[in-house]
Amino acid sequence: MDPAVRFGIKARYPGACGLCGAPVAVGERIFQLPKKRTGAGGRWVCAACRFPDPERVIDVAFLVRKLEQRLLHGPSYTPTMAEVDLIVTVMGYVDPLEEGELLILRRLQEAQLARRCPTFGRAKVATLLARMNAAAPR
Structure with a gap:
């Protein structure tokens, strides 16, 4: 190595x-x-x-920063289970979701049950980023 x-x-x-x-x-x-x-x-x-750190704080600001980074520099984004849990929680508190956002939310909920992380392309990452920016505390 x-x-x-x-x-x-x-x-x-x-x-x-x-x-x-x-x-x-x-x-x-x-x-x-x-x-x-x-x-x-x-x-x-x-x-x-x-090296995955179990003590690492996964909050909305961290998630927004990571989504921006993946949108700019990567073809896809595979969230960790902690990030999946946070996204589902945040999307549950957001006002009415659009059809595309509901599909993403359903996919994430299925991933929670199966404990398998889904992979999202650029379009879905952009949708998640917009929703997380709307939910981020100012």
Whole structure:
């Protein structure tokens, strides 16, 4: 295994995590995802994305940041089960949903029951992002 994948490197420039969009300061440890999990350009991620952290706070602001990142840089988005649970909860509190949003909500509810994370393309990610932005506390 490549040392940058296993041990990471210190960031030389400020930037953002390639998956969650969290800010990365100079000197913080970043990791390159293994080739089987990256696209053509490779992807540098924060430690919390490289090694799943059960203590990581998954809130609406985090979800909005991750959806924006996936909409800009990725062809698809596969939420974790914690993110699926949060999306279903938030969409339950939002005023009337459109037909496309109801289909996404049903798919997420089925995923909750099956405990399998669905994958969404760009159009559905854009719909989720709009709904999460509407629900985000200001």
